[in-house]
Amino acid sequence: MLDMYLFINPLGSTCYHTEQNILKLGDSLNEKINFNFVPLMNFKTINDVMCRMNIPLNNVDIRNRLSENIYHSSIDFKAASFQGKKKGRNFLLNVQQLVVNDQKDYNFETIKLAAQKSGLDWDIFEQDRHSKLAIEAFKQDQELATEMNVTEHPTIVVYDCSANNNSAYSFSGCESLDEIKKVLLSQRQQNSSGTSIMKLC
Numbered sequence: 001m002l003d004m005y006l007f008i009n010p011l012g013s014t015c016y017h018t019e020q021n022i023l024k025l026g027d028s029l030n031e032k033i034n035f036n037f038v039p040l041m042n043f044k045t046i047n048d049v050m051c052r053m054n055i056p057l058n059n060v061d062i063r064n065r066l067s068e069n070i071y072h073s074s075i076d077f078k079a080a081s082f083q084g085k086k087k088g089r090n091f092l093l094n095v096q097q098l099v100v101n102d103q104k105d106y107n108f109e110t111i112k113l114a115a116q117k118s119g120l121d122w123d124i125f126e127q128d129r130h131s132k133l134a135i136e137a138f139k140q141d142q143e144l145a146t147e148m149n150v151t152e153h154p155t156i157v158v159y160d161c162s163a164n165n166n167s168a169y170s171f172s173g174c175e176s177l178d179e180i181k182k183v184l185l186s187q188r189q190q191n192s193s194g195t196s197i198m199k200l201c
Helices: 013-028 043-052 060-081 085-101 108-117 122-128 132-147 177-190
Strands: 002-008 033-039 155-160 168-172
Touching (some): 013 033, 013 085, 033 060, 033 132, 060 085, 060 122
Antiparallel strands (some): 002 155
């Protein structure tokens, strides 16, 4: 079995397409994959988002607005996940579809529509998204990123739980499904000893 951690910007188009590719990868590999979508937010990731959008890094107003939206969308994703991992993932994908594809702002109406599409209990979700538990879950995600030396999104970290050698692979900034699949299959065939960490792209 593979444990796959995908560190993402919950509102990013690049991460949205990467998530879709990763889910396709799960369908194409003849192996069980445990998916873990992890929101990541730090000074570097905010800078990266601003650079991709051609926004000057010294634009404080836009920086603050981006930071707030990414933070609140991360908290909302954690809150949605309290109702089940699959529902949380569906909420994330629905939010991204609305923001990325439909060009909607991340606001109350968008959040509620994504929650409805994901089959969430709205009253419970509304309580959870304002809870200390959701904030703590977000903090734990940032600690996990630090432990895995992840500083940018999208980054994919894969642990091969079935291997005797505790293999681990890390892909930073990769969007290509074929490239990730090729490397994973190649590494598994080699069956080398020790722990393997790969940085690609």
